[in-house]
Amino acid sequence: MQQSVQHRHHRMLSVWFFIGVLLFVYGVIILGVGIADYHHPGDVVLAQYHAPIWGGVLLLVLGSIYTVFNWPSKDRS
Secondary structure (H helix, E strand, O other), X not given: OOOOOOOOOOOOOOHHHHHHXXXXXXXXXXXXXXXXXXXXXXXXXXXXXXXXXXXXXXXXXXXXXXHHHOXXXXXXX
16 A cells, blocks of 8 residues: 655754844843843942943844844745
């Protein structure tokens, strides 16, 4: 008895796509904490520079770049 075999083309996603999404999510979290702490900075050295805001923005930008350039599309082979 012969069974019909369907061949499906499964595409693998790039690991850089997932890294971009992860960086973006971390950027949102860190930026949110930085905005919440903006008016009430802790007793940390150099708190006036608001490092969580800058770090969150940097992670958002990098995550966006990685995600956009590695977005899975149907026309790539």
